[in-house]
Amino acid sequence: MRGSPFLRWVALGLAALGLQGCMTIRGTQDAVPELRPTEALVPMTTALTRFASNDATLRGGLSKQDYRDIVIRAYSQKIDGKYAVFVDQLYSGDRGTALGFDLLQLGLSAATGLVKQEAVEELSAASTVAAGARASIDKRLFYDRTITALVASMDAERTRIKADIARKRRLPANEYTLNDAFDDLNLLVEAGSLNRAFSSITRSADVAREQAQARLDGIPAACEDINADDGALIQTFRQFITKGEANLQAAASAMDIQFAPGDDRTSVLLDGFATDYCGNTAKRALLESIGAN
């Protein structure tokens, strides 16, 4: 752009302000209306009556199974269409709305596990955010990341339900009735819910936390305040007990260790020395008692 640097920056600033007022670019292509049924959906009660009737003319001559599948298809498409609009609104939504702010709060909450610690540290001082302060944080980034996680959770649940419906459609009409199908379609509608997505993500985070805690509880803790001398003392012990059977037995006797069949005796002794003789003093005392110092 020709002109002074000052004018260039003014022009760029005005352009940026102008862009803020533009509509958000949509994340999906325009819908193709011809793919959607144009007739209104058959009301559920009417569909169920026609399905249950032995008079096939009420179903346009279709078998119960074919009629069931057509109704499932029509309702699924309608549900999918409304879900797509809902998700579009979420991604295009104003970050300053009450929903955006609530999602920001949830994104900040460690309980939901929606935002990883390293992402938080990128945006603000870790201590500030951890204290719950509303410091200089990029609200848009938190909103986008939270929405992405929620939509992914809803998509996953919807995919599971639709796969279940597809599997059941192979069953004859008397094993998977239209009543059963409507129950599943209602589940599909409910799956497109932010509350359910929150609950699902929180449950997954809770399960992951419980599994991590269970694993942690099973891992032995090292002595506190291990220093460099401990390493040398452990090395001395290892060299002593690997010299011969007599040394190994002497150590086991001094440590009051009884081996079980199949034990890796050297490993058992080393583990005992590292775990039960915390501190240089205790280690040196044992080494002296077995003549290893």
Place this chain on the structure above:
Amino acid sequence: MATKERKYKGSLTLGKLETACEAEEQAYGTIIKIEALGGWSVATYDNAEFPPLQSLAFVPKAGGIPAPAPAHATFLFDGTATALGVEIPVSVYRTS
């Protein structure tokens, strides 16, 4: 060849954690993994062989980018550690 896990308090500094792992390598073998878990650091060792004394270097990564490797050191693996209560990514080296 057997592996062993040990956990270290998350209140340790990275330097003290490094010293602790160096010492415990003499009991459990070469360290092969370090991970932050539930406010602790968990190290995994493999007793196939025992390394020299005091031959580890834990180097923190800033913003996911590894710091320059220490001189005369061989890169072992990347992991995470809990130091002073904070989970940090680290690169682990074997010094000669």
